[in-house]
Amino acid sequence: MDPLLLSRLQFAITTVYHFFFVPLTLGLSILVAVMETLYVRSGNEDYKRMTQFWGKLFLINFAMGVVTGIVQEFQFGMNWSEYSRFVGDVFGAPLAIEALLAFFLESTFLGVWFFGWDKLPKTLHAATIWLVAIGSNLSAFFILVANSFMQQPVGYVLRNGRAEMADFFALLTNPHVWVQFPHVFFSGLTTAGFFVLGISAYHLLKKTGGDLIRRSFLIALIWVLISSPLSGLTGHAQGVYKLQVQPMKMAAAEALWETESPASFSLLSIADENAQRNIVDIRLPGMLSWLYFFKAEGTVPGIKNLQAECVKEYGPGSYVPAVTLTYWAFRLMAGIAFVMVGMALFGLFLFVTKRLERFRWFLYLLIPTIFLPHITNSGGWLVTELGRQPWIVYGFMKTEQGVSPTLTGSTVLISLVLFTLVYGGLMLVDLYLLTKFAKSDPRAEASAAY
């Protein structure tokens, strides 16, 4: 077995798995903080119960995010030691800063928040969950600073046989991170919004939870009305930007083999990657140019032309990512994003016209909708990471050059199997617990101890 392939598979599995939990943490930390702030300002005990009910679910999810995050920090060194050596001078700093600035903050204050209900004044207690929310989102920012360096390397020089940092502020102001972070941020909010909306819908159907649930539903509805369109818009902004800096990724996402002007948008394409053409290709003429340039003209380069350009610039080799995977990951993400915005708008319509209770099927539909943001989140990362291949750092280091030379296939196979088994088991436990507590009485007294 090839240690490179297995290491890639392990990184993909552990990262996608980690990112099941992260967006919910990012968004729900803020949502719970808002709820507790409402409690502090109004003194209404309902909001305290609300905070504690959603807080319980937040904590279960948070634990999964934290423990799977440790693996992320370690496996750059474990499986990608050549990568770590080559770019460590640049890439290590944001990771270390993440730990010092953000991870200490969220982990320390989460403990204070959970155990501190009777030990701190109300305002101070609410401040601790805000610090958790700030810590989590700051943590995401620094991770994305690191990832953005892989997508669009800036602030470095190639010297002494490695990439050395030349300008730290260029890393922080990398335009890539400033289109990427807002998208991740709003996607986190959207994930949390639909989570609260779906579970509230369950309780509305069961007529449990009373006012607390009606308020939660309304907060979450307003929440997704704002966050889901913003998530889509920031995502689109990222696509427009990517066309400039990583045209190959966008061409793969559209299964666009030939350069087109004006360019067509794919409705359904089934690619034959070996023959470099589409077997099935249903496209909207000119639509892609509209999306990228907001007018009926504009050139979008195709995969074949980009491949030829890359060969000229970087030497012989294939620079084409896995087109089918990238294409479907992108379709899934963008398609479901539209569904979510539609659900939010329809929910608003039903709420304003006071028809929510009568359209029970919509409430039923909101329950499985909880999982939709998770699919779009994974799809987004698959586009980002698969679409960058064969590069590990775009333009100067290939993934195959980054793998640890000391690893054998069997060693990585052992870890891959172990991680997959443990992660799989934990997913079942996590779903069991989330379901159990999501269904529990929202007005029940919460314990502030293990």
Next chain:
Amino acid sequence: MDLNTLWFILIGMLFTGFFLLEGFDYGVGILLPFLGKEDEDRRVILNSIGPFWDGNEVWMIAAGGAMFAAFPHWYATMFSGFYLALVLMLLALILRGVAFEFRSKDQHPGWRNFWDAMIFFGSLVPALLWGIALANLIQGVPIDARKNFVGGFFTLLTPYTLLFGVYMLVLVMLHGAIFLCLKTESTMADQARAAARRLWLPAVALLIAALAASYQVTDAYKASIIPLIGSIALLGSGWNIKDKRDGWAFCMTAITIVTTVATVFLALFPRVMVSTLNPAWSLTIYNASSTSYTLTIMTIVALIFVPIILLYQGWTYWVFRKRVTRQAM
């Protein structure tokens, strides 16, 4: 002092913070099945470390991140070289971390016993493995001219590294037992004190053995009188345990942990990993480091944020200073 030395010291401090703080919660986790016969007792034990363990664990994450940023070759060589050991440790930490959150979420005794077992193994395995890892840094491992570790999993397990690992394990158990004396009352505190008294002699014996072996196979002499201070502190902790001065006893084991990590780092300096194949192939704070530019940026960040972290983590210990009792839960 140059920045390379400063970062060597800072990473040593992060590891010290990790062993000092996470040390007691590992110890408490290992003692859980022995001191908690009933569920209520186990809850008391777990809640004594409840508000702290997650923040404590970040010291390790920060140490790893700092290694990556300041000494990328150290991070790359050690993490790829100790691959399977780290996989084991990660799995242990994963199961331990969720166990704290999950165990109380269901009443079923089988459920609780399972997660308690995860807390036990999840505390024991990392405590042992980190001890073994530190010992391997100073004993030396086969590192070739290209800075790659060329041994296997069993290369890491020598009589010396195992002895050192067991020493660290028993030391954090003692440290954890004393922490429990401080954080609990009546019967539980008495039981924890009895455990501490039983653990003390093995800890002293292991310290002496580990120290003697360190002088044989490593450059521990470079630590001069530091190990002596740690040894005296460990002896002093026994006397304080006997006289029920738990606070003093805790300070004493804390000193022993600090001096142990300090000894390892002083024996290493200026190397960060010793090569057994050729002394010239050892990784040092110079040939494994980042540029002075990166170290400068990291220094500014660390000088601002480490004091803030110390302040707010210190504050949490003050907020949760009360002893944990069955009634208070």
